[in-house]
Amino acid sequence: MRAENHNLFAALRAAFPADLDATAIETADTATPLFYTWRDLERGTAMLANLIDSLALPPASRIAVQTEKSVEALMLYLAVLRAGHVFLPLNTAYQASEIEYFIGNAEPAVVVCAGKNFGWVSKIAFVAGTKHVYTLNDDRTGTLLDRAAFHSDRHTPAVRAADDLAAILYTSGTTGRSKGAMLTHGNLLSNAQVLHQAWGWQQSDVLIHALPIFHVHGLFVASHGALLAGAKMVWFSRFDPRATAARLPQATVFMGVPTLYVRLLGEAGLTPEACKGMRLFVSGSAPLLLETFRSWQERTGHSILERYGMSETVMLTSNPYRPESARRGGTVGRPLPGVGVRVHDDQGQPLPACEIGGIEVRGPNVFKGYWRMPEKTKEEFTADGWFKTGDVGKIDAEGYVTIVGRSKDLIISGGYNVYPAEIEGYVNDMPGVAESAVIGVPHPDFGEAVVAVVVAKPGATLEGGAISAALKQQIANFKVPKQVYVVAELPRNTMGKVQKNLLREQHKGLFAR
Template identity: 60%
Template sequence: MPSHNLYALFRNAFGKHLERTAIQTDDGARYSFADLDQQSARMACWLESLGVAPGERVVVQVEKSVPALIFYLACLRAGVVYVPLNTAYQAAELSYFLESAEPRLFVVDPAKAQALGELAARLNVPHVATLGADGQGTLIDAAQSQGTDHAIRDVPADAVAAILYTSGTTGRSKGAQLTHRNLSSNAQTLHALWGWEPGDVLIHALPIFHVHGLFVAVHCALLNASTMLWMSKFKPQQALEWFAQATVFMGVPTLYVRLLQEAALTPERCAHMRLFISGSAPLLVDTFREWQERTGHTILERYGMSETSMLTSNPYHEADGPRIAGTVGRPLPGVELRCMNQEQHPCAVGEVGGIEVRGPNVFPGYWRMPEATAKEFTSDGWFRTGDVGQVDANGYVTIVGRSKDLIITGGYNVYPAEVESYLNEIDGVVESAVIGCPHRDFGEGVVAVVVPQPGARLNAEHLIEAVKAQIAGFKVPKRLFFVKELPRNVMGKVQKKALRETYAHIFDGQ
């Protein structure tokens, strides 16, 4: 009977290609699939020597490196729950995560070892190890003393493989539990849907504490026994050089914007590439179109989240339909998606509503938060994503925004993405963010924050008038501000909570 362990799925895929290069780094180092297998075995043996049992948690906050990825594989094969944390989190946030996860082991950057070691001691974390961006640390030293004879733990399909803590923009961060079944089903679906082929080479330019970089990119490559060209940090010039030997690139919109700033980005430079994928944040229509014009390639945009991995994708094969700018495509095979109105009735075609999903990739619930889990699932088993969107007659999904970003002004609903789409079409506008701020008369007033193109002479009143001619009056921004750039998280998502805090008092006294 086959093992349900996700690592066993990968091992079966690359087991016939152990001498093939699995990872080539930007500094020239090479790791074969045999290296990944043997080094992850040593690390798994070390975990077991510490007494870390299947189902127990290991919290990791380290810089991106190949050994850090191998340690993730070691946790999988040992049946240990992997809990990656954003490297930007500070002590107060880390204290919460450690108290919540109750890990047996905390892996940290050597430069932070003393302070985080003291924090771990206060919170009764039994073990602390270090792992640096250079791949060195006490974890590596300890693992080298172990053998490579490690039997992959057979775990139930519904055993938790990883816990991803949400960003916590609306309250306490919640730990989304992802099972071996969740992750394996999503990997196999994406591998088939995106047409992975023998000889495909992936440029890995993303962080590995997030769904996109750790699960989507890495899992697809491992399942295809593909070489990964590995960037510790994104460098546009390096990506352009690698296009000649790679076939697949996955990035957030920010990476595509940075590549478009390079004069060397041409159709000839991209001739060897098969597929460009974008996700984790909305891709501007202008970026989508400019990429087509500059490279001859059409970006494939998809949609997912921490609790579900990937949910939808624009088509890969032309026969399945076009890739449409501004949409995230259709639900993946095996994934059901519906939009529900405020009365919890299904939306008509094109009607905006709350997006709900179910499928083998959808997580079973939040770590030790039964109330939050119950709140986010319907009585018939659908997960409320918190996103607002619509589905057209061809089944394509368009994300309108987050439900928490919905603006209610004078009793009317305003979806920020709609207003942003009109602002972004105005000459001289790079991008915009629309938010609601407290207003004495209307409850919330619509506010726009706009990034102008360098050298553009834009006038706030003129922009407001331009929008007023196209949409209902209650949707028109009452105030508009210009900024050099919008606040974003590491994956490129605009942080509207930060904007709401910045402009919270602009209507005071009105």
Template identity: 65%
Template sequence: MNANLFALFESRFPADRTACCIETHDGLYYSWDDLDRATAKLANLLTALKLPAGSRVAVQVEKSPEALFLYLATLRAGYVYLPLNTAYQEAEIDYFVGNAEPAVVVCSSNNFGWVSKVAFRHGTAHVFTLDDNRTGSLLQRAAVQPDTFETVECADDDLAAILYTSGTTGRSKGAMLTHRNLASNAQTLNEYWGWRSDDVLLHMLPIFHVHGLFVASHGALLAGAKMIWAPKLDMGQILKYLPRTTVMMGVPTYYVRMLQEPRFDKELCSNMRLFVSGSAPLLLETFDAFRERTGHTILERYGMSETVMLVSNPYDPALGERIGGTVGRPLPGVSVRVTGSEGKSCEPGVIGNVEVKGPNVFKGYWRMPEKTAEEFTADGWFKTGDVGRLGGAIVSQAGERIVPDNYLTIVGRSKDLIISGGYNVYPKEIESFIDEMPGVVESAVIGVPHVDFGEAVVAVVVRKPGMEIDEAGMIGTLKGRIANFKVPKRVHVVDELPRNTMGKVQKNVLRQQFGAL
């Protein structure tokens, strides 16, 4: 049996392939036949390039149905998909392209000048453009290709995608996900969340990371369900499309914004079956306010780039209730444990390190065997770097709530990861940019609570004697060098950073001192 993920999707296409697969915010309709023919043309183009087996296809483009088709075509042709955040700047792209050595790079027309220089400098043979208005050299070249293609045979363990995820050292790591990793997770979520062929997914997430590309898109594709496709969060489009929708996925920011809209009410959600939140912690205040406003209880879940989804609050009430402040139970086939400093499992309610096992856990980090070995225990569990507890209690203004022992609560991140608006921000990377700036001795980047983004990025900077640090100027410079979601919202100047006796910066002290924007 062909383990290619596209073959699995294809087997679930609806019998009526003239039915709508994707409806866009600007009134376009794509049938399942359109998806099949478009991915065939793109797969034929990639194959015609005579790329070596296992070649990577790196993509940094705006969201569009054609961008999704490119991902599916890459799978279909047996190559490895490498999505890149559209906010990444030249220094970041230079590292990813240099490390992954993709055979093909696809970018927006606006960025072709600098992206092509980066790509050719690292030996990439083919650079195409793709824009969100169905133009670009990729589609021009694909237009003359045949519209049928026999999906390439793949084994379970063959690579399907590489997702870059940074660590506290600042060096980005490419998480290698196989066809089995992605297929097993999609099939599990399809059943656990009750996906149906008559579902309609309101898709407002970006498609360069796990949530939008793998969780949302895979869910609809595997169910043979329609997607309503919008480029980003837009309240006007939510008000327009929600009455025709049954499933919506978003980061907590989406739900905060929805609650701020007076016209967002229970009637608007009368056709809804499921609201899912992830990629960042959902405040209990938002969880409770959403349920009171709409009558719907948001389903929170937990996953990572290295594992896709691991844990979820139940969809089926027979399996338990959805509890605010927790991310729920391990998904079927996934094992979760919480361990102490000596590697022994913690008792229920005791905080420790979250470790996981399952068919969805990645193959390893691209060209980093030593780092891969470090991240797994001797008995084969992946160390997530998150800190949490199984069971225990959730304490809120409403009082204390006992949590079942098989429910996981994430309480922190041992690797200083900041999650702002659903995007991962790694302090060391930003510190390396700041430390190079004139007048800076050193810096520390922290996350502080923020009502919209969950966490906001804040920088604390030590200046050189006699030098001045201009906060607005520093922020402006950073905006030209790194993705906007990584740029600090505030820069605080101090004489020195607090340190412990071992010389390590005490970021907990900085969070207490600068915890309010």
């Protein structure tokens, strides 16, 4: 009796439309638009999978990839799944010391990098014991494609169990070394299927794909969504607000981080008419300001759907798809079907509605654990099997989840708990404020002191003392920042998240005696 195949690629391939010669992906920012059909995806992934098979790798070998975004890079991801190995995407911003850590930790059998980086990446890989290093560029060149061209365009997907590893995603590592989150075929497929239903995906959809594909949002949420629906993608290798706005009339779905929405709001081409055919705007990976949510409604007539997920869990919650009026700015919606979300205090006791505490989750989407870190894995799960996200938040009486911040961002000043997101909410509502970040820094008397770093809107003038004075009229004194800095911009990582660890490091000596 043949075992059932739970290979994620097999499920995605089964969703391809009957007409394999229809366009699957159209490039939007190449000199001449390129049109990839579903047959191209079938043949390209087969040839790459056959190349991988020819290497006779041990089962579940890791294949590490650090390349620029391209359709061929997406095909490589699908081919790794197809061949039954483990995909390890690496942020294109990582430098030599970081790559050395990831390759040393994951011990990949294969490394694929951009041609321009081959010299230093291959040296690191070969020293670590990796036997195969290929190049892949964003102009359809590289040794990977040269070698794959000699292989057959027919391939039978490897049989995999739902619990077999499909990918390892290294967390951003804001404190200590990055951890490799192990995601299975079952984790990824269950989440893709839930989102397919929750967000109303149709074969007639057209997704504008402007996100990187080394991260959950672009690689899993966006790509899986379109592939599982058999829907076309309009592919941007890099986000361009003007070009993206120009493509909205031909699309139905757009996914972005909050920064992308802010930049689109600066485009004259963003109008209700341009968005008339759009049915879904999704935001995630960083908090969406309420002002952005409201400005988007006013400009386009649409409400952005904010959701919540992590590298370890893929998507956990979502604002409602229908009715659109049920989407609440400032919240990440309700738990997705099959996903459990609860809030506990520091002693592990459940908290009532609207009380702030640590967010814990469980479900078929929750990862298998951290790569080669059994003790850390055990530490991050409760005795009854719930994953401790490290996020702090609350659930209201109607089930809507609000994220207040990360537990590591919690500030304890004079024995009182201060949640940065609460203070940021007040600051961001002030006239002339574009955004803010609130951090805690060492203080000789209070243990930690609250510090705010604020960015002004173009043309506005802000003064730190005036911001502090205004806050004293709105919140408890222990929450009011001891110091307010006005800066040109906040430090961010490639996904648009504010790097508070850098701000804490920058200001750590502020109150030193």
